[in-house]
Amino acid sequence: MADPSLFWLAGAVLLVTAGVATSLLPHRRAHAEQRRTAWSAARAAIDSAAVSRDAAPGRVPEAERLLTRAESLAGRRGGVDAARAAAEHARQADRLWREHR
Amino acid sequence: MTAGRYRRLAEPLRWALLGLAVLVLVVFLVAQRQQGIDVSYGRSPASTAGVDTDGTGTSDRATVPSVDEMTALVAAAPVVRLPGSVAYWNEQRVREVAGDTRILVAPPGLDKDERERVRDVENATIRVIGTEVSGGFYQASSDRLPAWRAQFATGDVTDLLIALITTLRKESTPADRDELRWREPSGPELNTVLTDLRATGRHIAPGATLTDVPETAARNAFPDGAWYVALPVQRYGEPLPRYGPALSARFPDQPIVVMYGLWIEYHGPGAADFAELAGASFYGQFANLLSRTDYPQRNVLGVYLDRVTDIRYAGLFERPLPYRPADPLRVALPALPWLFAGCVAAFMVLSARSLRRPEGRPGSRRDTAPTRLAGLTALAVEVSLLTDARSNPALTRGIVKLQAARSAWEEKLPARHVRTLLDEAAAELDDTARQVGIASYRPDNYLRGRLS
Numbered sequence: 001m002a003d004p005s006l007f008w009l010a011g012a013v014l015l016v017t018a019g020v021a022t023s024l025l026p027h028r029r030a031h032a033e034q035r036r037t038a039w040s041a042a043r044a045a046i047d048s049a050a051v052s053r054d055a056a057p058g059r060v061p062e063a064e065r066l067l068t069r070a071e072s073l074a075g076r077r078g079g080v081d082a083a084r085a086a087a088e089h090a091r092q093a094d095r096l097w098r099e100h101r
Numbered sequence: 102m103t104a105g106r107y108r109r110l111a112e113p114l115r116w117a118l119l120g121l122a123v124l125v126l127v128v129f130l131v132a133q134r135q136q137g138i139d140v141s142y143g144r145s146p147a148s149t150a151g152v153d154t155d156g157t158g159t160s161d162r163a164t165v166p167s168v169d170e171m172t173a174l175v176a177a178a179p180v181v182r183l184p185g186s187v188a189y190w191n192e193q194r195v196r197e198v199a200g201d202t203r204i205l206v207a208p209p210g211l212d213k214d215e216r217e218r219v220r221d222v223e224n225a226t227i228r229v230i231g232t233e234v235s236g237g238f239y240q241a242s243s244d245r246l247p248a249w250r251a252q253f254a255t256g257d258v259t260d261l262l263i264a265l266i267t268t269l270r271k272e273s274t275p276a277d278r279d280e281l282r283w284r285e286p287s288g289p290e291l292n293t294v295l296t297d298l299r300a301t302g303r304h305i306a307p308g309a310t311l312t313d314v315p316e317t318a319a320r321n322a323f324p325d326g327a328w329y330v331a332l333p334v335q336r337y338g339e340p341l342p343r344y345g346p347a348l349s350a351r352f353p354d355q356p357i358v359v360m361y362g363l364w365i366e367y368h369g370p371g372a373a374d375f376a377e378l379a380g381a382s383f384y385g386q387f388a389n390l391l392s393r394t395d396y397p398q399r400n401v402l403g404v405y406l407d408r409v410t411d412i413r414y415a416g417l418f419e420r421p422l423p424y425r426p427a428d429p430l431r432v433a434l435p436a437l438p439w440l441f442a443g444c445v446a447a448f449m450v451l452s453a454r455s456l457r458r459p460e461g462r463p464g465s466r467r468d469t470a471p472t473r474l475a476g477l478t479a480l481a482v483e484v485s486l487l488t489d490a491r492s493n494p495a496l497t498r499g500i501v502k503l504q505a506a507r508s509a510w511e512e513k514l515p516a517r518h519v520r521t522l523l524d525e526a527a528a529e530l531d532d533t534a535r536q537v538g539i540a541s542y543r544p545d546n547y548l549r550g551r552l553s
């Protein structure tokens with residue numbers, strides 16, 4: 001064996017690496033999943049709102065404004081918070097168009 | 102079932118292994134700091150330091166007059182004894198070889214400058230500092246036990262003087278003559294010593310400079326304990342009381358150390374094995390130092406006991422070594438790196454296990470999403486034949502939600518999210534069915550009908 005201290009150093013480095021990996025990776029993975037989930041929900045809400053808009057008998061400027069903002073948020077592809085905001089805007093717009101008839 | 106228990110066990114085990122690895126690492130590092138560089142088997146615990154020069158004991162240090170005064174003294178008399186001198190010799194034997202030799206005798210324990218001053222007295226042929234005899238470029242020294250005994254027990258330097266004088270005069274040196282005489286100690290003397298030894302294990306005669314026996318050195322040298330008899334330097338020319346053999350005769354199993362001044366003798370079990378060797382190696386190394394200094398007996402005894410310990414540990418005489426229990430840390434030390442490596446490896450494996458993408462969330466037996474998705478899609482297709490402008494938007498929204506649910510399921514997003522989207526789609530289709538007015542197309546009824 002070369003140098004015992006190298007042995008210990010390598011072991012310690014491995015330990016730290018394993019510790020960091022096991023605590024960081026699941027965290028990041030969960031974060032990414034959360035983000036994709038939020039955007040999935042947001043896109044569903046936006047599509048649903050678009051259907052409601054096409055079906056609505058007249059124009060609803062408030063709803064159009066909300067949907068535009070939701071679409072622009074979706075176009076920028078932000079984080080979880082942006083996705084939640086976009087979904088909330090889209091749902092509001094959807095409700096406005098449905099109530100309009 | 103077993104897999105579940107295994108997974109529950111794996112996590113605490115992982116952290117336990119990490120803790121163990123860290124503990125091992127810490128133990129190793131601490132041991133590194135404590136561990137000396139050299140490792141040896143059966144090393145003697147004796148201190149390797151020389152004579153302890155601290156507390157030399159003489160409160161009034163010996164001094165000598167100035168060089169001029171000493172030169173004048175030497176010019177006036179062939180033999181000059183400065184105050185505090187301890188060296189004596191057989192004057193008749195010396196006179197036979199001396200001629201016009203002039204001898205300056207100085208006390209022991211002089212410091213370096215004072216010794217220089219004594220050496221600077223140029224008209225003195227021979228200088229005796231303590232019992233160190235030198236002259237010209239020469240210094241006389243003994244190499245036999247009787248000579249050292251005479252020198253350190255009584256301050257007898259006869260043989261040294263004769264050897265040095267004849268060497269300086271380029272004459273042949275006569276053979277050494279051991280003039281030390283012994284006598285049996287008287288009954289009262291022996292009784293006094295025995296009383297002290299029985300009480301405390303040591304007898305310190307008036308005038309002896311032994312204050313106490315060095316504990317550690319004594320325990321190492323004589324694990325079963327020994328008796329110590331300390332006598333002052335004996336008067337030159339008088340016979341020495343032979344305490345060692347007298348005490349040994351009465352207590353044959355008792356190790357006894359007898360000191361006459363700086364002369365140390367051992368009597369008792371094993372004396373024939375090592376007493377001479379210990380004495381010879383001790384005085385062979387330290388005679389020069391001891392002859393010109395006046396260390397107290399305690400310091401000298403400590404070094405002698407260390408030497409005895411060294412000889413015991415050298416195993417020269419098959420004396421059993423004292424038992425030394427194995428240090429568990431030292432025994433475990435070679436295994437620690439492997440233990441550490443094992444812990445690291447196990448921790449890595451368990452960590453990798455926990456990193457693996459958890460299987461069977463979507464697509465497991467409990468996942469009802471595909472069935473529901475298929476049922477709702479079929480319902481949407483069937484109901485699409487019946488819808489009109491009023492109910493179309495709800496149907497379209499339902500289909501949009503179904504598509505979102507399907508892509509979410511395909512992307513393996515959380516089952517809860519897929520279920521939410523399916524719920525929304527079902528709500529839209531429920532609206533559609535109510536608007537169309539056919540109760541059997543309501544999702545709950547339809548799906549129940551499909552399943553049965």
